[in-house]
Amino acid sequence: MILGTLYYFSSGLKQQLQASLVASERPAELGAFPITVPTIKYGFAIDTFQVFEKTIQSGQFLGDILIQQNMDYPSIEQLVRNASDVFDVRQFRVGNPFTILTKDSTQTADYLIYEPNVYEYIVFHLKGDLKAERIKREVTSEVKSAAGALETSLWNAIVGQGLSYDLADKMEDALQWSIDFHHLQKGDEFKLVYDQNFIEGEPVGIGSVHAAYYKTGENEYHAIYFDNGKESGYYDLEGRPMKRGFLKAPVKFSRISSYYNLNRFHPILKRVRPHFGTDYAAPYGTPIYAVGDGVIEKASYTNGNGNFVKIRHDGTYQTQYLHMQKFGPGIRTGVHVKQGQVIGYVGSSGLATGPHVCFRFWKDGKQVNHLNLKFPPAKPLPEADMPQFKMLRDQYLELLSQAKEVKVEEDGATTAKKGNP
Structure with a gap:
């Protein structure tokens, strides 16, 4: 009886010891020790940096920002040169966000991240290899x-x-x-x-x-x-x-302020004078588009037309765009243009009372009302x-x-x- 009792207790103790050993070998439950997940942004664990989020201010340039981040002029110049194939630093825009990442605010910052749009960002490396990377967001x-x-x-x-x-x-x-x-x-x-x-x-x-x-x-x-x-x-x-062959109009979301009218009373000359065009009123600087493919016959200025562009589309049709604020990039006489290409911007140059483009249309050398044409x-x-x-x-x-x-x-x-x- 005594031997049986001793065996029972010794056997039970052995089982408890074995269970204790097994438990000690098990990994700790996940909840026992909290795991810190780093915050990843722009590809960096930003918890390890001091983070300063700002926006580009009026009159502020990359050099101004980097000088404040303890970067010297020679390094700034080298960075700009190295980054030129990736991003033109002259394209910094007022109101766009940028972020500074630094380990020590008393030393040169580590990175500057600029966001030109929501789809991508530019990472400027401010230490070591002075360079820039353009990263596309998924x-x-x-x-x-x-x-x-x-x-x-x-x-x-x-x-x-x-x-x-x-x-x-x-x-x-x-x-x-x-x-x-x-x-x-x-x-x-x-x-x-x-x-x-x-x-x-x-x-x-x-x-x-x-x-x-x-x-x-x-x-x-x-x-x-x-x-x-x-x-x-x-x-x-x-x-x-x-x-x-042709767009319905040379300006998007404008309004027609004056129609083709052979008996129109001119608001500046104060007399009846045929109006061979259709006026599209729009704010200053609104893009003006070529209504069809063609070659620019003339991009010039006269007192009446102001800045204007005339395009020959083929042997039958020509179009003209008057009173521009300025011409579009690369627009000059002899240049080929495509339908929808920006050829200028709405203005009020020449004889004009307000911002608009006077759009004129020629068929077989005669000015016609383009709104009545069927193609x-x-x-x-x-x-x-x-x-x-x-x-x-x-x-x-x-x-x-x-x-x-x-x-x-x-x-x-x-x-x-x-x-x-």
């Missing part, structure tokens, strides 16, 4: 749709839903050959299928517009983006290119591309049919209203 995208109806303007119809104003600009790019965006009407309807871009889960801008729909009065227009590997662009539902349709896609195009078209039409208008309430809440099919 961008993800999600296909979204939008719909709306005009009450006052296209811009308000889009921005009023909390959507990016870039959508209005990109929708005009898709439909600019078919719709006169200077004559939009209350009640006009639109729908879009587009990419919403994200960086680290935050929306940062609009990517491509895949499909667009616009209805004005009884007229409906569709634009489907298609890329066959050789060429790409917007096409109508039958596979015909939306792109035509032949472009050739459709090759038959070999049509099956793929139709499949893509039908997918986008289905997404367009599901597009909903979002109503933003005063309290910030949103409700969805489905657009017409």
